[in-house]
Amino acid sequence: MRYEAVTIRDIAQALGLSTSTVSRALRDSHEISTETKRRVLEHARSIHYQPNPIAVSLRERKSRSIGIIVSEIANRFFSEIINGVESVAIDRGYNVIIAQSLESAERELRQIQFLTSRSIDGLLVSVSNETEDTTLFKDLHQKGLPIVFFDRVVQDIDTHKVIVDNKLGAYDATAHLIRKGYRRIALVTNVEGLSITKEREAGYRAAMHKHGMLVDDALIRHTRPGGQAEPEAAEIMASLMELEDRPDAIFATSDRLTTGCLRFLKKNNIRIPDEMALIGFSNSEITELLDPPLSIVRQPAFEMGTTAIRMLLELIESKRPVTQFRTQVLAAEPVFRESTHAKDTERVRQR
Amino acid sequence: MRYEAVTIRDIAQALGLSTSTVSRALRDSHEISTETKRRVLEHARSIHYQPNPIAVSLRERKSRSIGIIVSEIANRFFSEIINGVESVAIDRGYNVIIAQSLESAERELRQIQFLTSRSIDGLLVSVSNETEDTTLFKDLHQKGLPIVFFDRVVQDIDTHKVIVDNKLGAYDATAHLIRKGYRRIALVTNVEGLSITKEREAGYRAAMHKHGMLVDDALIRHTRPGGQAEPEAAEIMASLMELEDRPDAIFATSDRLTTGCLRFLKKNNIRIPDEMALIGFSNSEITELLDPPLSIVRQPAFEMGTTAIRMLLELIESKRPVTQFRTQVLAAEPVFRESTHAKDTERVRQR
């Protein structure tokens, strides 16, 4: 069921040349006469010659393709990143193979093995929320496979990384809530071990302290590793609502968590923001169309993708081993809308 | 910058065997003694042997990877399809290479060439809204490359296809609007040449006729090939609003168009559904959280992905050329919410 390909040998035979000459002619080597080059190029075009990339890969020991693994494609944040990655990869002649872990460490392992076994030239990684064991990445990195981490990075591997300023983003969101008069601010956040979780929690705490508010650990809730964010957000919300001293605002730190919280609030007819304010990290393009329009912290996902792939290509195409690594930090952009409007009491005061 | 791989030859030398014996042992050939097999397997595991897929591909002339091209990844409908594709591909040992055309015929061509040049075993295609020239697909198909079209299919290529029942879905949506008392129903739809556009328009017309309403062509609007759906939806809406006899309902036939219309209506403070009802094809998971909750026609995207890849694998793994092709039709599911609630007058009448 395979369609027969035209090879370099076909050209050679047709023109009475050797395969080496044809190969060199096609690659515009200086040691081939212009006349021969012309003949080869012309004939190659006429029979629609296409080099076999598999053979080239085998010979060159590289594939001009890179792998990217994210937790899930159907998440605007990640698909935007992928768009960014693809946009520059294509220009540079690289193919990108996309894989998703679906927040499963096992599946992540399997996908990575699949990718590396396909001799990709480099790897772009945002780890799943379930991965604790990072030896696989360490091994690959040590073996010389170029890796760039983005978003959810693993701390103790020394390579290029690109993240957003999660701490500042979380700080801004929290400070905004405080300014608007909210006092009991719950943090509905990701799995505890994740780099982004730590950073965002730090931002939350910093804002609270800065404004002289004490942090109630009962209001800080993490999701479970490997779990589904949306239903977990609902669980968390339910338990928060049972507190004798309920929160008056929610800060959710991911797309799915935010919509999960919103869904819960609407289902239970809890008015936003009067009874409960809501702000969340999100890259959805329709948060302003929600009811109410949602305050969010938006991450520069596309840009994150482009810088990550640029860093990776830098590693791949470097002549000698790179030892100087950097972590690029992008700014997150808070967008404040109705879901965090000033509290009733505050509104009165502000008049 | 490449990490040295462990090959079959390493195993052979270590065990004093030939590469052919090792190869056969690894593939569990019957002509290798169980004892030798045991030794080979054991040693292979101990040194973390991983077969080089590039070499296998070159030898086998197939790559165990398939390509999929969609208009854009960052669209819930397509990312769900991809999820479906991936879920069965992984199980069957296939890798899927994802590409997006971004509604550009040129980019589509380039991506397809890239995919095929990487000797993929098969191709999953939903064409861009800009493609008119389908000779590329015809050539590939004729050369024997297994192709399965999904969603936006090209009519005159005889191969497996999977679509949703666009006509029925559009019929349901339109009939629903009519039942709810809307009379001037505008159709904001995709590029004219697209298969899905024709089918959905046919459903719209059928519903209108069935209910004894005449179709006003001024209310049927198509987007331009290659354009951006959201801004175009806004344009279309603006021009519809300038009609002396305005529509009282909008039926948008894609995700982006629907949100584009919604955004326009909200920006111009047009009340939904009182001044204008809205229903649209959409696979967004948060349409019920919008303001107002949106009536939609949801497509079984994941299932579309799984059936498409199954069909493709059927073609790929078939021993002899397949000549009997089928088109699988999946049912779309309408979900009615507030954005198409009964018209004021109708509401009164219904009491």
Place this chain on the structure above:
DNA sequence: TTTATTTACGCAAACGTTCCCGAATTTAGC
């Protein structure tokens, strides 16, 4: 015992490239 058959393995070609060497021919240097 001899012959036929099976078992278990090695040799070498092939997949389509690239590139190191060597060699023939032409050109330059004197």
Place this chain on the structure above:
DNA sequence: GCTAAATTCGGGAACGTTTGCGTAAATAAA
């Protein structure tokens, strides 16, 4: 004129597999 240096090309190995064919040893059949 002769040597040295370009110039232009071909031979063939290599990348890591798989597999057709050959063959020695072991076993079965006679």
